[in-house]
Amino acid sequence: MLALRSLTFNVCFYAVTTLLAIGGLPAVVSHRAVLRLAQIWGRITLWLLRVVAGTRVEFRGLENIPEGPLLIAAKHQSALETLALCTLFPDFAYILKRELLFIPLIGWYLSRSGMVAIDRSRGARAMSLMNAAAASAIGQGRQLIIFPEGTRRAVGAPPSYKQGLSHLYVALKVPCLPVALNTGLFWSRNSLLRRPGTAVIHFLEPIPPGLPRQDFQALAQERIEAASNALVEGGLHGLAAEGHPAPAAEASAAAAPRR
Numbered sequence: 001m002l003a004l005r006s007l008t009f010n011v012c013f014y015a016v017t018t019l020l021a022i023g024g025l026p027a028v029v030s031h032r033a034v035l036r037l038a039q040i041w042g043r044i045t046l047w048l049l050r051v052v053a054g055t056r057v058e059f060r061g062l063e064n065i066p067e068g069p070l071l072i073a074a075k076h077q078s079a080l081e082t083l084a085l086c087t088l089f090p091d092f093a094y095i096l097k098r099e100l101l102f103i104p105l106i107g108w109y110l111s112r113s114g115m116v117a118i119d120r121s122r123g124a125r126a127m128s129l130m131n132a133a134a135a136s137a138i139g140q141g142r143q144l145i146i147f148p149e150g151t152r153r154a155v156g157a158p159p160s161y162k163q164g165l166s167h168l169y170v171a172l173k174v175p176c177l178p179v180a181l182n183t184g185l186f187w188s189r190n191s192l193l194r195r196p197g198t199a200v201i202h203f204l205e206p207i208p209p210g211l212p213r214q215d216f217q218a219l220a221q222e223r224i225e226a227a228s229n230a231l232v233e234g235g236l237h238g239l240a241a242e243g244h245p246a247p248a249a250e251a252s253a254a255a256a257p258r259r
Contacts, residue, residue, distance in 0.1 A: 002193060002195070002196075002244070003193065005052060005053050005054065005194070005196075006053060006192055006193045006194045007192070008052050008053075009048055009049065009052040009053040009194050010192055010194075012048050012052060013045060013048055016041070016044055016045070016048070017041065020037060020040065020041050020044075021105050021106065021109070022105075024037040024109075027109075028108060028109065028112040030112075031112055031113045031114040032091070034109055034112050034113035035086070035090075035091065035092065035113055037109075038086050038109075038113065039086055039087050041083065042083040042084060042086045042087040043087050045083045046083070046084060046087065049080075049187075049194065053194035053195075053196060054196030054197075055186045055187070055194055055195065055196055055197060055198075055199060056197070056198045056199070057080070057084050057183075057198075057199050057200075057201065058198050058199070058200045058201070059084075059088065059201050059202075059203070060200060060201070060202040060203065061202050061203035061204060061205075062088075062203060064177065064203045064204060064205055064206060065088070065177060065203055066175050066177070066206055068141060068174075069138040069139075069140075069141050069142060069143065069144075069172075069174050070089075070143045070144065070174055070175055070176075070177055070206075071138075071144050071146065071168055071169060071172055071174055071175070071176045071177070072085070072089075072092075072143060072144065072145045072146065072176075072177045072179060073146055073147075073148050073165050073176055073177070073178050073179065073220055073224065074145060074146075074147055074148075074178075074179035074181065074224075075147075075149075075153075075179060075180055075181050075224050075225075075228045076147035076149055076151065076152050076153060077152055077153060077154070077155055077181065077182070077183050077184030077189070078152060078183040078184045078186075078187040078188065078189060079152075079187060080183040080186070080187040080199060081179075081181055081183050081201060082094075084183075084201055085145055085179070085201070089143040089145070090143075091140070091141060091142045091143060092142065092143045092144075092145055093113070093114055093115055093116055093137045093142050093143070093144050093145065094115050094116070094144075094145045094146075095115075095116045095118065095130065095134070095144065095145065095146040095147075095164070095168075096110070096115055096116070096117055096118070097117070097118055097120065098117040098118055098119040098120070098121075100117070101117055114137065114142075116130060116133045116134050116137055116144065117133070118130050118164075127164065127167055130164065130167075130168070131167060131168065131171040131172075134168055134171070134172060135171060135172060138172050138174055144168070144172070146164065146165055146168065148161045148162060148164070148165040148220070148221070148224075149161055149162065150162050150164075152184075152189045153184075154184065154189065155182070155184040155185055155232055156229075156232060159221060159225050161217065161220075161221045163217070165217065165220060166213045166214065166216055166217040166220075167213070169207075169209070169211075169213070169216050169217075169220075170213050170216075172209075173209045173210075174209055175206040175207065175208055175209060176206065176207045176209075176216070176220060177203055177204070177206050177207075178203075178204040178205075178206075178207065178220050178223045178224045178227075179201060179202065179203055179204065179224070180201075180202045180204060180223075180224050180226075180227030180228040180230075180231055181199070181200060181201045181202065181228060181231060182199060182200055182228065182231035182232045182234070182235040183199045183201065184232075185197070185199070185232065185235040185236065185239060186199045186235075187199070195239060195244050196242065196244060197235065197238050197239055197242060197244065198235075198238065199235070200231050200234075200235070202227055202231060204223050204224070204227055205223075207219060207220060207223075
C-alpha cells in the first residue's frame with residue numbers, strides 16, 4: 001500500500017509540475033507572477049501529499065515570523081521544505097547554486113523570479129557577489145531563504161553548516177528566522193517513497209541583527225539542530241506507532257550518537 005500510494009503521488013506530482021511549467025509560461029513577465037505560480041505549485045503539492053500519500057505538513061511557530069525583509073535559515077532534509085516554505089512568504093527568494101539556472105524551463109523560471117544564485121566557480125569572490133545580490137533582494141523588502149548546510153542532509157547526519165549564513169547575517173542587518181524540521185522522515189532525499197504521518201516545520205524565535213558573526217553562527221546552528229533533533233525523535237515515534245518505520249539509513253543516522 002505504501003508503494004502504491006507513493007507511486008500515485010509521484011505520478012500526480014510530476015504531471016502537475018509539467019502542466020504548471022508549460023501552462024505558466026505567461027507568468028515569466030514579472031517575478032511576482034512567477035512567485036505566485038510557485039506558491040500554487042507548493043499548495044497543490046501539499047494537498048496531494050495529504051490526500052494521496054497521507055502525509056500532512058504542520059507549520060509551528062507562525063507567530064514568530066516577523067514582518068518585512070527577513071533572512072530565513074532552514075534545516076534541509078528534503079525537497080518538501082523547498083516547496084512548503086514558499087507557500088508562506090509573499091515575496092520570497094532562495095539562495096541557490098547557479099547551476100540550477102541552466103535547467104531547461106525550470107532555470108528560466110528561477111531567473112525571472114529573482115532568486116539569488118551563487119557562482120561557486122568565482123571562488124572567494126562568490127561570497128561578495130552573493131552578499132550584493134542578497135542585499136538588493138532585502139532592499140526590495142523580500143524574504144531571503146537559505147539552507148545553511150548548502151544541500152540536503154540525511155536525518156540525523158552530523159551538521160555541516162557553511163559560513164555563508166553568518167556572512168549574510170552581518171551584511172544584511174535584518175532578523176534571522178531559524179527553521180527546524182523533520183521532513184526527511186516522510187520525503188527522503190534518495191527515495192520515491194512518501195511515508196504517511198505528520199511532517200513538522202517549526203519557525204523558531206528570530207535572532208535579532210547585531211550579534212558578532214561567529215556568535216550568531218553558533219547560536220543559529222545550536223537552535224536549529226536542537227529543535228530538529230527533537231522533531232525527528234517525535235517523528236520516529238509517530239512512524240513506529242503507525243507501523244511505518246523510517247527509512248533504514250535515516251533511522252540509523254538519527255540513532256547514532258551526536259558530538
